[in-house]
Amino acid sequence: MKNQINVQHIKNYFSQKIVLILGIVLLIPVITSFVSSILAVNSSTDFIKDIYSILNASGNLGSEDAEVFRITRSFVSSYGITMTVLQFIFSLVVPSMWLFIYFRSKNPDPNKTPSGGLMFFFVIYIISIVSASLIILYAIFCGVLGFILAAGSNAVTGTDYEATVVMSVVFIVLSVVFILVGTFTLILSISGMKFFGAARKSMTSPNMIVSGKVYGIMLAIYAVFAILSGLSITIMGCIIPSIIDGIGLDVMGVFIIDSFVRRLVLPIILSGVATTLSAIPYILESKIALGYCRMAKSVPPTPNQYNPYNSYNPNNQYNQNNPYNQNNQYNPYNQVPPQG
Numbered sequence: 001m002k003n004q005i006n007v008q009h010i011k012n013y014f015s016q017k018i019v020l021i022l023g024i025v026l027l028i029p030v031i032t033s034f035v036s037s038i039l040a041v042n043s044s045t046d047f048i049k050d051i052y053s054i055l056n057a058s059g060n061l062g063s064e065d066a067e068v069f070r071i072t073r074s075f076v077s078s079y080g081i082t083m084t085v086l087q088f089i090f091s092l093v094v095p096s097m098w099l100f101i102y103f104r105s106k107n108p109d110p111n112k113t114p115s116g117g118l119m120f121f122f123v124i125y126i127i128s129i130v131s132a133s134l135i136i137l138y139a140i141f142c143g144v145l146g147f148i149l150a151a152g153s154n155a156v157t158g159t160d161y162e163a164t165v166v167m168s169v170v171f172i173v174l175s176v177v178f179i180l181v182g183t184f185t186l187i188l189s190i191s192g193m194k195f196f197g198a199a200r201k202s203m204t205s206p207n208m209i210v211s212g213k214v215y216g217i218m219l220a221i222y223a224v225f226a227i228l229s230g231l232s233i234t235i236m237g238c239i240i241p242s243i244i245d246g247i248g249l250d251v252m253g254v255f256i257i258d259s260f261v262r263r264l265v266l267p268i269i270l271s272g273v274a275t276t277l278s279a280i281p282y283i284l285e286s287k288i289a290l291g292y293c294r295m296a297k298s299v300p301p302t303p304n305q306y307n308p309y310n311s312y313n314p315n316n317q318y319n320q321n322n323p324y325n326q327n328n329q330y331n332p333y334n335q336v337p338p339q340g
Contacts, residue, residue: 005302007113007203013295014114014199015105022284023102026095029274029281034088036270041080043264048073097121118200125193132186139178146171188222191215195289198296208296216290223282230276237268 052069101117149168191214198211 002113002203003205003302004110006205006208006299007110009208009295009299010199010203011105011107011113013105013292014101016288018284018288018291019098019102019105022281022288023095023098025284026098026281027092029278030088030091030095032270032274032277033091034084036267036274037084037087038081039270040264040267041077041084043267044080045073045077048076113203115200115203118196121196122193122200125189125196128189129186129193132182132189135178135182135185139175139182142171142178143175146175184218184221188215188218191218195292199292202296207301208299210293210296212289212291212293212296216286216288216293219282219286219289223279223286226279226282227276230272230274230279232272233275234269234272237265237272240268241265 048069052066052073097117097120101114104112104114104117146168149164149171152164191211195212195215198209202209
């Protein structure tokens with residue numbers, strides 16, 4: 001049974017312009033990533049073409065080799081574009097769900113609610129919790145393996161000893177990295193699941209369920225990470241050509257690497273820009289989550305039978321605790337019988 005009072009609170013909140021802006025802004029990094037991926041695929045196919053041209057000019061290719069290059073280039077192009085388009089389609093789901101939540105909330109029909117969109121994100125975060133748990137388990141496995149290798153390094157000598165030490169350090173570092181990633185993802189996923197679950201459950205509950213504070217804080221942290229990561233990728237894309245210019249290679253090597261890298265500069269920069277722009281949706285969603293938390297706290301419990309003006313309980317006894325049950329002439333919803 002829906003609590004129409006809380007349904008209206010939820011619809012009023014999620015019909016704010018910030019929700020519409022979030023749905024639109026989420027499309028920007030999706031489109032930018034799509035363009036950068038297409039450019040990266042084209043760079044890869046052009047790189048294969050350059051290698052073929054160089055080897056063919058040197059007379060080191062036969063007809064069969066030329067066919068292999070043609071098939072390889074065709075496969076890289078078709079596979080890369082197909083995967084990019086599929087990724088683009090799947091990436092549209094999240095902004096579409098936010099737009100769905102907004103327009104369902106704007107619908108004046110009381111039976112049209114954003115429950116479906118809220119449920120979608122609830123399920124997504126359940127899946128994310130499972131994935132984060134698997135990452136942490138993998139991290140623990142890497143850590144245990146690293147310590148086992150470190151403990152057994154004394155039993156070997158020479159290059160085997162050095163290789164064992166290096167492998168143990170690699171596994172321990174991977175363990176720490178995966179634990180951090182898994183932990184952050186797990187906290188975000190649990191808080192996100194609680195937030196969307198609370199918003200959805202509030203529509204069938206006598207009280208607004210308070211949630212979103214931890215989720216909002218985690219999204220703000222992710223926004224900072226996105227800005228730092230995006231700027232790093234963008235700067236890397238800008239300085240890569242200078243790094244390549246300073247590497248001393250043979251003439252053919254310089255030509256191949258320089259040709260390939262310079263074609264990747266623009267996709268790398270676009271990828272960095274997309275990563276930086278992804279901070280904006282994090283910030284907007286953080287504001288939505290924190291705002292919901294404040295809103296839910298400010299809404300008083302709905303009186304019995306989900307009717308704010310109902311002062312009559314299921315046992316046909318007058319409810320003296322109903323805040324709307326005030327025995328005065330100015331209360332149009334006063335159902336207290338006249339005193340005999």
